[in-house]
Amino acid sequence: MIEKSTKIKASIVGSTGYVGLELVRLLSTHPNVELVRLISQSYDKKPLGDVYGSFFHTDYICSSEDLEELSHLSDVIFLALPHGISSAKVNAEILSRCKIIDMGADFRLSDVKVYEEWYCEHHAKDLLKEAVYGLCELNRANIKSARLLANPGCYTTSSILPLYPLLKDGLIESSGIIIDSKSGFSGAGRSANADSVFSEVNENFKAYKLASHRHTPEIEEHLSMAHGTALKVLFTPHLVPMQRGILSVMYAKPLSGVSLDSIKETYDIYYGLERFIRLLDTPPETRWVKGTNYCDIYVTLDSRTNTLVIVSAIDNLMKGAASQALQNLNIMFGFEESTGLPLIAQLP
Structure with missing residues (x-):
């Protein structure tokens, strides 16, 4: 278990999509997380504040490092990517160095035939048995020890x-x-x-x-x-x-x-x-x-x-995506489960 005073290093691949951006927003104020890399192929080397004005006050810079590089820099990597990409990028060597929280569909289904019927070819069939489905309230015990976590759909x-x-x-x-x-x-x-x-x-x-x-x-x-x-x-x-x-x-x-x-x-x-x-x-x-x-x-x-x-x-972008991923992170690293999660709705 990570000590409560220790900051883990996190990276986000696909950081400028709606889900990726919500992850940046949530993780930027998490007391136990340091955001080390924000990956965006579309906005490589651009300040995040130039893409989204809500981040004018930050010094986040988008980059285009690959997953192999990120795994040496990060304790956990969030993959906010379209289906079919994560399974082509994640491998056992990467998982030996860091944890992966996949926001897409690539590791949500246990039967590869069903996945390929509804989505596309799967490129990491050997990892499907290891992947843990991250519906926090129903699978908490397995989430605690997960290296590869499939964040549920909204x-x-x-x-x-x-x-x-x-x-x-x-x-x-x-x-x-x-x-x-x-x-x-x-x-x-x-x-x-x-x-x-x-x-x-x-x-x-x-x-x-x-x-x-x-x-x-x-x-x-x-x-x-x-x-x-x-x-x-x-x-x-x-x-x-x-x-x-x-x-x-x-x-x-x-x-x-x-x-x-x-x-x-x-x-x-x-x-x-x-x-x-x-x-x-x-x-x-x-x-x-x-x-x-x-x-x-x-x-x-x-x-x-x-x-x-x-x-x-x-909220489809929160419990349906980013905040559930953060809840999963808290469980995986032994933090209090509500750490960094907003408790009052945005109004109006």
Whole structure:
């Protein structure tokens, strides 16, 4: 375990994307972390303050060093890269020198065939068994000793956390689960495309990638692990005209004899003492989690149709990406789990 007064050295690859930038913002004020390198191929040798004015006051300079060089300089490297790149860069030799927290999808799925069906060719098949899935509240024990950590996806975090306890304890039917999620447009990343310009986004609301979104197998894998048998879910994502946040609404059938009170008791057993999960008596809103690491969860029962309605809210760039990665770092290096994580939402 790292001494609490010791600063670990961290680098970020992909530091000028939205997720990378959130990592810079969070890690720059972490009392136990020194940011040693910010990697951006697009802005090599440019001050970060020239790219984002919010960093005018800092002396951060972007560079283009490769992962091999970084592994000699860093205790931990965050990879905020598109899918398919991390698996081509990470190897056992690099992992012998530093820890890797991968923000992308390359190490989230245990079955390489499933990964290649939904994404692309995988270049580090030998490392898949070692990779630890970093959903903090459910996998803390394994995260502590991880060298290679797969940070979960944003839609998956908002879906798995609410459904996992109910499937693990056998309280709901495993078939017919529906996940209906709405996300802000920052989830699409910073790269310009026709679908993300203001005139296309403003005053618009749409479903996309119906029955084909790449987070589907990730959700199914970890919910199947909870239930003990393979299951499938119907997952539909939507884009709404806001910058950040995810609101997921899940529908599931309780098993015979299972009451709403027993559902709430199960949530309290699993999450009642968790720092970053709030169990609410009213439906959550994305603005109450904006800029934080919280996942807010609410559940009710529609007695007419005997259907549980479960609502969760997260900030897709925070609990859905950067702040969960920082929570993982805290666990991996033995720091207090909430260190460096904002506890009050940004308003308005």
